[in-house]
Amino acid sequence: MHQLPQTLVNGLALGALYGLIAIGYTMVYGIVQLINFAHGEIVMIGGFGALSVHLWLPAGTPLSAALPLMLIGGALASVAVATAAERFAYRPLRDAPRLAPLITAIGLSIALQQLVWAFYPDAKKSRGFPQFQGDAFELAGNLHIQRDDVFVLIAAPLCMLALGFFVARSRTGRAMQATAQDPDTAKLMGINTDRIIVLAFAIGGAFAAVAAVAAGLRAGQINFEMGFILGLKAFTAAVLGGIGNIYGAMLGGVVLGIAEAAASTYIQHIPGMQQLGGGGWKDVWAFALLILVLLIRPQGLLGERVADRA
Amino acid sequence: MRHRPLLILTSTLAAGTLALSACGSRDGGKSDDNEGSGKQTTVVIGVDAPLTGSLSALGQGIKNSVDLAARTANKNKEVQGITFKTEALDDQAVPASGQQNATKLVADKTVLGVVGPLNSGVSQSMQGVFARADLTQVSPANTSPELSQGDNWLKGEKKRPFKTYFRTATTDIIQGRFAAQYAYKDAKKKKVFVVDDKQTYGVGLASIFAQEFKRLGGEVVGTDHITVKETDFSSVANKVKTSGADIVYYGGQYPEGGLLSDQVKKTGARIPLMGGDGVYDPAFIKASSENNDGDLGTSVGYPVEGLDSAKAFVQNYKDAAYKDPYAAYGGYSYDAAWAIVQAVKKVVADNNGKLPADARAKVTEAMGKVSFEGVTGKVSFDEYGDTTNKQLTVYQVKGDTWQSLKSATFKD
Numbered sequence: 218m219h220q221l222p223q224t225l226v227n228g229l230a231l232g233a234l235y236g237l238i239a240i241g242y243t244m245v246y247g248i249v250q251l252i253n254f255a256h257g258e259i260v261m262i263g264g265f266g267a268l269s270v271h272l273w274l275p276a277g278t279p280l281s282a283a284l285p286l287m288l289i290g291g292a293l294a295s296v297a298v299a300t301a302a303e304r305f306a307y308r309p310l311r312d313a314p315r316l317a318p319l320i321t322a323i324g325l326s327i328a329l330q331q332l333v334w335a336f337y338p339d340a341k342k343s344r345g346f347p348q349f350q351g352d353a354f355e356l357a358g359n360l361h362i363q364r365d366d367v368f369v370l371i372a373a374p375l376c377m378l379a380l381g382f383f384v385a386r387s388r389t390g391r392a393m394q395a396t397a398q399d400p401d402t403a404k405l406m407g408i409n410t411d412r413i414i415v416l417a418f419a420i421g422g423a424f425a426a427v428a429a430v431a432a433g434l435r436a437g438q439i440n441f442e443m444g445f446i447l448g449l450k451a452f453t454a455a456v457l458g459g460i461g462n463i464y465g466a467m468l469g470g471v472v473l474g475i476a477e478a479a480a481s482t483y484i485q486h487i488p489g490m491q492q493l494g495g496g497g498w499k500d501v502w503a504f505a506l507l508i509l510v511l512l513i514r515p516q517g518l519l520g521e522r523v524a525d526r527a
Numbered sequence: 528m529r530h531r532p533l534l535i536l537t538s539t540l541a542a543g544t545l546a547l548s549a550c551g552s553r554d555g556g557k558s559d560d561n562e563g564s565g566k567q568t569t570v571v572i573g574v575d576a577p578l579t580g581s582l583s584a585l586g587q588g589i590k591n592s593v594d595l596a597a598r599t600a601n602k603n604k605e606v607q608g609i610t611f612k613t614e615a616l617d618d619q620a621v622p623a624s625g626q627q628n629a630t631k632l633v634a635d636k637t638v639l640g641v642v643g644p645l646n647s648g649v650s651q652s653m654q655g656v657f658a659r660a661d662l663t664q665v666s667p668a669n670t671s672p673e674l675s676q677g678d679n680w681l682k683g684e685k686k687r688p689f690k691t692y693f694r695t696a697t698t699d700i701i702q703g704r705f706a707a708q709y710a711y712k713d714a715k716k717k718k719v720f721v722v723d724d725k726q727t728y729g730v731g732l733a734s735i736f737a738q739e740f741k742r743l744g745g746e747v748v749g750t751d752h753i754t755v756k757e758t759d760f761s762s763v764a765n766k767v768k769t770s771g772a773d774i775v776y777y778g779g780q781y782p783e784g785g786l787l788s789d790q791v792k793k794t795g796a797r798i799p800l801m802g803g804d805g806v807y808d809p810a811f812i813k814a815s816s817e818n819n820d821g822d823l824g825t826s827v828g829y830p831v832e833g834l835d836s837a838k839a840f841v842q843n844y845k846d847a848a849y850k851d852p853y854a855a856y857g858g859y860s861y862d863a864a865w866a867i868v869q870a871v872k873k874v875v876a877d878n879n880g881k882l883p884a885d886a887r888a889k890v891t892e893a894m895g896k897v898s899f900e901g902v903t904g905k906v907s908f909d910e911y912g913d914t915t916n917k918q919l920t921v922y923q924v925k926g927d928t929w930q931s932l933k934s935a936t937f938k939d
Contacts, residue, residue, distance in 0.1 A: 220765060220769060223765055224762070224765070227761040227762060227765065230761075231759055231761070341580060341581050342581040342782075342810060343782060343810070343814070345813055345814075345815065345816065346815075347816065348815060348816045348817070350816065352795070353793060353794070353795065361794065361795065363761075363793055432758070435758070435759065436758035436759070436786060436815060437786070437789060437814065437815020437816050437817065438758070438786070438814060438815055442756060443758070445756075446756060446757060477762070478761070478762050481751075481762040481763065481766075482762055482765070482766065495750070495751040495752055495763075496751050496752055496753050496754070496760065496762060496763045497725055497751070497752030497753070497754065498752075499762070500754070
């Protein structure tokens with residue numbers, strides 16, 4: 218068990234990344250009951266937006282100085298695509314049967330991937346993403362934090378605090394809660410629900426861009442297919458934490474990240490489980506955990522029992 | 528609670544989209560017309576390789592080298608009364624496109640042999656099509672053992688699945704053992720941590736390496752697997768570090784291999800990662816900004832530049848002024864095409880200077896007996912269609928390039 222601290226740190230960094238993406242799924246679902254399956258691609262586009270800014274900056278700009286600009290560039294790209302998707306792909310289908318926007322989302326996901334593949338320069342294979350140079354920070358004898366993980370470990374809680382404050386304290390945030398509870402009544406009370414829905418997509422897009430930069434820093438590369446696995450894992454995290462609950466999304470992400478790290482480290486040390494451990498099985502164990510949680514708490518870790526809409 | 532079933536449905540759909548991928552197929556370039564006299568019969572040598580996409584540099588080299596072999600055969604009147612032409616098709620490294628191309632080539636009765644493809648996975652989808660048509664296929668680059676020795680080669684049950692399949696590249700059985708011998712004897716590594724990507728190529732290569740490394744007296748201190756297209760291998764990297772290994776062997780391709788190497792080094796374990804020809808690619812070094820100096824990769828054959836037998840090929844290739852270089856598999860492609868030329872020559876000679884009616888079957892038969900001094904050394908095939916030439920090279924990362932470290936012929 219001497220690897221426990223390191224496993225927790227690795228899992229936490231990965232989980233914070235999942236959590237940031239999961240918030241985009243959960244907010245949109247909370248307000249329009251739509252699983253935006255193109256959200257993984259919104260992350261990917263945020264990554265390419267940030268990379269474009271980095272390529273545009275003069276060579277030799279220190280990464281710490283470039284990072285804020287990259288975040289802005291990435292956020293612009295992903296918010297633009299997310300809000301455009303809402304306006305042109307989902308809004309016309311708002312009163313359609315539930316399956317129509319779902320299929321649209323899957324189609325949009327493939328279309329966005331192929332567009333980047335075809336039109337972004339050299340995106341047919343992975344593009345390098347800048348990383349912080351230097352060795353990992355040594356916290357204790359056997360515990361390291363990679364420089365590139367520091368970003369996500371700081372950014373994720375900050376984003377969460379800001380979002381929590383915004384939803385709980387601001388007028389717009391309260392309007393969001395009202396829309397989530399009952400869109401028709403909210404409309405009668407003078408809330409512009411269309412605007413609120415666009416805002417949910419935009420916030421999800423901005424968080425996706427932060428996640429994309431974190432993913433790019435961690436791996437040192439991004440590619441047009443990166444959104445698929447990230448999106449799938451984040452969606453899982455959102456369901457695990459209780460879909461519709463923003464704190465649940467982050468909690469679900471962290472639980473999933475730590476579960477993956479722990480499964481690939483420890484399962485193979487359980488007697489008789491040698492064949493079922495290691496990195497190849499981590500997704501199996503993560504999904505087993507998801508199923509277990511949903512059996513005990515169908516609404517997810519922090520989910521509430523949502524009354525069915527009339 | 529109406530949305531609960533929808534969640535289950537959406538999860539299922541998400542998994543379903545895994546299976547979706549876009550692919551298409553385009554025709555590659557047609558070869559030049561050759562000046563032929565009146566009574567010439569045209570024989571076409573087909574080429575299938577990725578001519579577009581990320582592997583196109585290798586594919587174009589294959590196509591041009593086959594073209595050069597055909598031109599040389601025509602210039603030297605290698606086979607009296609026969610003019611060789613090439614027809615190159617693009618498989619984009621996609622199995623389905625490869626299968627379409629195979630069907631196209633089979634339908635053209637003037638095609639008597641095909642050189643290609645580059646990828647073992649693409650080959651798997653083409654072999655059956657060629658075999659049913661008795662059409663000879665020679666790959667200059669496939670390394671997966673099961674292509675020539677059947678699915679149970681790892682258990683030691685060798686059975687040749689397709690009599691029409693030949694290759695001038697050596698197999699992963701040789702490559703994996705060669706790598707293990709280098710790691711243990713030359714690099715003096717004693718403890719290896721073996722990782723694979725759960726794919727056919729990677730698992731085969733990694734298991735052969737581990738077997739040979741143990742046989743030599745080395746220790747396998749740990750094994751793990753990673754998933755293709757993922758980018759976070761920090762848990763595996765951690766295990767490598769705590770295992771006390773002095774080398775990592777990775778069976779798989781360069782995108783994940785490059786990241787794994789970088790993440791192992793980030794944990795503070797300054798040990799090299801070694802892989803097969805799947806990692807021997809400039810993109811491996813550029814996977815992230817981490818320094819890969821000292822990482823090792825094996826690849827089949829010798830760097831052609833260093834071979835005396837290849838001097839004429841290198842010169843002729845230059846004179847022909849092709850747009851792309853001959854790349855890693857140029858010499859092997861030339862030899863593959865030349866083997867087809869030699870087989871055609873024998874078939875024509877045995878049939879009073881004309882092509883027989885069942886030319887394809889006769890060419891396949893003649894292929895097994897082909898033997899000549901080629902660009903890459905002596906070219907001939909064993910009873911499985913595998914090359915008898917067992918040359919390999921170890922490359923090492925220095926700065927931003929792979930540099931050849933040691934070339935040798937594999938010995939048991």
